Amino acid sequence: MELLNALVALTNYVIIPATSYGAQLALGALGVTLIYAVLRFSNFAHGDTMAFGTGVVILVTWGLQALGVSLGPLPVALLALPVGIAATALLLLGTDRVVYRYYRGIRAAPVVLVMVSVGVMFIMNALTRFLIGVDQIDFADGERFIISARTWNQMTGMREPLTLRTTQVITVVTAALVVVALFWFLNRTRTGKSMRAFSDNEDLALLSGIDPDRVVRVTWIITAALATVAGTLYGLDKSFKAFTYFQIVLPIFASAIVGGIGNPVGAIAGGFIISFSEVGLTYAWKKVAGYLIPGWQPDGLLQLLSTDYKFAVSFVILLLVLIFRPTGIFRGKVV
Amino acid sequence: MSFLDASEMTGGYGKADILHGCTLTVDKGQIAVIVGPNGAGKSTAMKAVFGMLPLRGGSVTLDGADITALSPQDRVKKGMGFVPQVNNVFPTMSVEENLEMGAFIRDDDFRDTMEQVYTLFPILKDKRRQNAGELSGGQRQQVAVGRALMTKPKLLMLDEPTAGVSPIVMDELFDRIIEVARTGISILMVEQNARQALEIADRGYVLVQGANRYTDTGKALLADPEVRRTFLGG
Numbered sequence: 205m206e207l208l209n210a211l212v213a214l215t216n217y218v219i220i221p222a223t224s225y226g227a228q229l230a231l232g233a234l235g236v237t238l239i240y241a242v243l244r245f246s247n248f249a250h251g252d253t254m255a256f257g258t259g260v261v262i263l264v265t266w267g268l269q270a271l272g273v274s275l276g277p278l279p280v281a282l283l284a285l286p287v288g289i290a291a292t293a294l295l296l297l298g299t300d301r302v303v304y305r306y307y308r309g310i311r312a313a314p315v316v317l318v319m320v321s322v323g324v325m326f327i328m329n330a331l332t333r334f335l336i337g338v339d340q341i342d343f344a345d346g347e348r349f350i351i352s353a354r355t356w357n358q359m360t361g362m363r364e365p366l367t368l369r370t371t372q373v374i375t376v377v378t379a380a381l382v383v384v385a386l387f388w389f390l391n392r393t394r395t396g397k398s399m400r401a402f403s404d405n406e407d408l409a410l411l412s413g414i415d416p417d418r419v420v421r422v423t424w425i426i427t428a429a430l431a432t433v434a435g436t437l438y439g440l441d442k443s444f445k446a447f448t449y450f451q452i453v454l455p456i457f458a459s460a461i462v463g464g465i466g467n468p469v470g471a472i473a474g475g476f477i478i479s480f481s482e483v484g485l486t487y488a489w490k491k492v493a494g495y496l497i498p499g500w501q502p503d504g505l506l507q508l509l510s511t512d513y514k515f516a517v518s519f520v521i522l523l524l525v526l527i528f529r530p531t532g533i534f535r536g537k538v539v
Numbered sequence: 540m541s542f543l544d545a546s547e548m549t550g551g552y553g554k555a556d557i558l559h560g561c562t563l564t565v566d567k568g569q570i571a572v573i574v575g576p577n578g579a580g581k582s583t584a585m586k587a588v589f590g591m592l593p594l595r596g597g598s599v600t601l602d603g604a605d606i607t608a609l610s611p612q613d614r615v616k617k618g619m620g621f622v623p624q625v626n627n628v629f630p631t632m633s634v635e636e637n638l639e640m641g642a643f644i645r646d647d648d649f650r651d652t653m654e655q656v657y658t659l660f661p662i663l664k665d666k667r668r669q670n671a672g673e674l675s676g677g678q679r680q681q682v683a684v685g686r687a688l689m690t691k692p693k694l695l696m697l698d699e700p701t702a703g704v705s706p707i708v709m710d711e712l713f714d715r716i717i718e719v720a721r722t723g724i725s726i727l728m729v730e731q732n733a734r735q736a737l738e739i740a741d742r743g744y745v746l747v748q749g750a751n752r753y754t755d756t757g758k759a760l761l762a763d764p765e766v767r768r769t770f771l772g773g
Contacts, residue, residue, distance in 0.1 A: 394643075397632070401640045404629040411621060412686070413612055413644035 210495035212364040217491075222483040223476070224372040224441055227379035230475030231434035232452065233459035234386065234468055235427045237536070241403040241466040242423040243304070245317035248453060250431060252328035255449035256295060257432030258439045259336040261288035262343045269345070277347035277370060281436055282378075288436065293428035295331075299324055300424055308420075325450075332446050341444045344371055371440040382433055383472060386426070390468065395422055403466065451515065455482065458518035462525050464532030473533060478518055486511045542567045542602055542725050543694050545588045549596035556595065557583045558749040563727065565694065565742065570716065570726040572740035572757060574733040574770065580749035581729040582624065582698055588727065589621050589696060590614050601694065616644060620692030624699045624729075627683035630672025634663050637671050637682050641689030649689060656685040659715060677708035681715070688719070695719060697728040701735075713739050734771050737761050745770055 232254060239247040247253075264284035273280055303324060307317055349355075350373055353365035390396040395418075402409040402419045410416060435449060442448070459478045463470025488505035509516065525532060541564035551557040557580045565571040573581045586592045588599055590611045598607045606617055615621070629637050638656060642649040657664035660681040666674060671682045680700055687695060700716070701709040709732060717739055720726050730736035737743045740757030745766060753766055760766050 394639075397636055397639060398643060400632055400636075401629045401643075404631050405626055408623070408627060408629065408686075409640070411611060411615065411623075412640050413615060414640070 206495045206498065209362065209364040210492045212362060212366050213492050213495065216364070216366045218480075218483050218487050220368060220372055222479045224375040224437075225483065226476035226479030227376050228434055228438045228441065228475075229452075229455055229459045229479050230472040231379050231382060231430055231437070232456040233463065233471035233475050234383070235430040235434065236456055236460045237463075237465055237468060237471040238423060238427055238430070240460070240536075242399055242419060243308075243317070245314045245321060246457065246465075247427075248318065248321045249299075249325035249328050250427075250456065251449045251451070251453035252325050252332060253292060253296065253428070253431040254435030254438070254452070255332045255444075255446050256328055256335070257288045257292035257428065258435035258444055258449070259332050259446075260291040261285060261432065261436045262336060262341060262439070262444060264288065265343050275346060278374065279344045279346045279371070279440055281343055281345075281440060282374070285433065285436060288432045289429045292432045293425045295328075296424040296428045297421065299328075300420065329446070329450060332449075336444075336446070338446055341439075343444060344440045346370060369441075371437075375437040375441055378433060378437060382430065386430075386468065389426075399423060454515055454522075455479075455518040458522040458525075461522060461536075462532055464534035464536030466536040467532070467534045470532050470534035470536055478521060481521060482514050482517045485509050485517050486514050540600070540603065541565060543588070543600075543727065545584075545597070545599045547597035548584065548587045548594055548599070550587060550592055550594040551583075552592065556749065558587055558592075558594075560597070560751075561587075561746065561749055562597075562751055563588060563744060565725045565727050567693075567725055568720055568723045569741040570720050570728070570739055570757075571742040571744065572733075572736045573727070573729045573744045573746060574736065575744075575746035575752070576770065578748075579746040581746055583749070584746060585696055585698055585727065585729050589619060615690055615692075618690075618693035620687035620690055620695045622680075622683045622687045622695070622697045622700060624702055628671040628679055628686065631670055633668050634671055634674070634682055634685075635667040637686050638663075638689050641686035644690060652689055652691060656688055659688075659718060660685055677704045677712065680704065680712060684712075684715070684719075688724075692724060694725045694727065697726065699729050699731055701730065701732055709735065734761065 232250065236247055236250050261281050261284045264287045265281045268280050268283060273283065275283060303320060307320055347370050349367060350370055351366060351368040353367050356366045390400055398414045399419050399422060401412065402414055402416065455478050459474035460471050462477050463474030485508045488507040490502055490506045493502060493506055494500065543565040545563045548558050548561045549556055561580065561584050563571065563584060573584060575581050583592060587594060590609055594607065598605060600606065601617055601619065604617065606614055609617065629640060638653050642652065662678055663681055663685055666678065671679060674682065684700065701712055704712065713735065716726060737757040737760050743755060743757045743760040744751060745753040745760065753760060753763065
């Protein structure tokens with residue numbers, strides 16, 4: 205029984221939150237890795253791209269709510285996603301046309317493109333704040349819990365609570381669907397294969413008659429979709445605030461790099477490694493330890509790091525990977 | 540007029556010319572080999588034929604049509620296939636996907652062409668699900684040649700196809716190249732292994748400093764004591 209209680213506590217406070225956070229990071233890291241693989245630079249504006257997409261989704265959600273639209277137990281934001289993706293795709297294609305295309309034309313070094321993306325980041329940052337403001341916005345509606353602490357108690361009679369929020373399940377299901385769709389696209393379709401070919405060997409891709417402009421366009425559109433979905437899921441799960449999307453770039457990059465940047469499988473694995481490390485290291489293990497070791501009451505909380513330091517976890521992992529295995533777990537590419 | 544007629548090509552990357560009136564011709568189904576010392580402009584001459592080098596003078600015609608002004612991509616559409624010396628496969632894509640990418644510009648069904656490539660290189664059929672980057676050097680060259688054959692080119696250009704492979708693999712690759720030529724495809728190739736390459740050449744070009752020094756059949760060049768002494772090491 206004590207073991208079961210420990211397991212429930214672990215599931216409730218670590219496994220469920222880390223899984224949904226990991227899925228959000230994985231989607232974000234996929235966008236970063238895709239840009240890196242095809243356009244060959246680290247896109248620092250990705251977090252703010254996510255914020256912009258989410259902002260549009262929130263505006264459309266409000267509009268739909270005003271019209272009285274409801275999805276029953278599901279949040280209305282899911283209906284607004286396509287509009288958000290379309291708006292973000294237009295923004296990214298516009299940015300590419302106005303900014304990145306010039307630097308590709310002069311064959312700028314990757315580090316120059318990184319700096320350019322930092323500039324783009326600030327612009328998008330401001331754009332999102334103009335669009336929706338800086339306040340914290342909670343836009344999740346519909347059923348809040350699939351399993352609430354009370355129903356869990358009635359179901360099992362256990363003292364240890366367990367809750368499963370709707371947004372957590374939506375996050376994981378949506379992320380899984382998006383990942384399956386992305387891999388199908390990259391591995392089965394002609395356009396997807398041409399993107400991989402372009403990423404593998406640009407010169408040979410050109411020789412084979414692959415249109416580079418088309419590859420770049422498709423890449424931005426997919427990135428827009430990934431960013432908007434990732435941002436919306438994150439916002440549904442934890443509420444939206446423009447500034448947090450700027451901060452989340454660090455764990456996203458850590459995810460992409462741990463897994464092997466440029467490698468989609470690595471981005472997903474990296475997302476979960478970072479999320480489980482972050483949640484695991486900032487969780488107070490006192491309760492679980494109390495269940496597992498009878499008669500032991502630790503003095504402290506058994507919390508390795510305060511949650512205020514959660515970004516330090518990504519940062520340290522990032523450093524360790526870059527020092528000891530810069531290509532990441534799944535051997536990404538290094539420009 | 541020959542099938543490929545690249546005449547009096549002059550040009551280079553910057554201000555200084557690398558090619559000085561270099562002429563290369565290949566007839567239908569023939570193998571032409573470019574040999575010469577390091578820095579003679581062998582690869583550059585081939586790149587010029589393929590449109591990867593801006594020409595100040597001279598012209599390139601393929602099957603009677605002037606293609607001097609065309610981009611490499613457009614030359615592929617006109618029937619040229621090019622196998623670069625290095626980085627000539629998509630390493631993280633499977634052998635089959637490499638061939639598919641070779642056929643990217645084709646809108647028709649290319650499965651029969653893929654079968655022909657597999658018949659020519661049976662090992663590739665066994666490894667078709669494996670990533671090209673995981674293959675041995677010789678197998679990778681076969682993928683590279685196979686990729687170029689997917690557009691059904693009339694002229695196949697190979698930049699040092701045997702660079703870095705063992706002598707046994709080299710003989711095998713040359714056998715395959717002869718087989719390709721027998722199907723009516725013209726071959727233009729640059730080779731370091733001059734002696735072996737000239738043995739299979741219908742026509743050999745010895746380039747020195749971006750210009751033709753000797754031009755003859757492969758056999759005749761091999762028999763020429765002057766060529767042997769200067770370029771083939773006795």
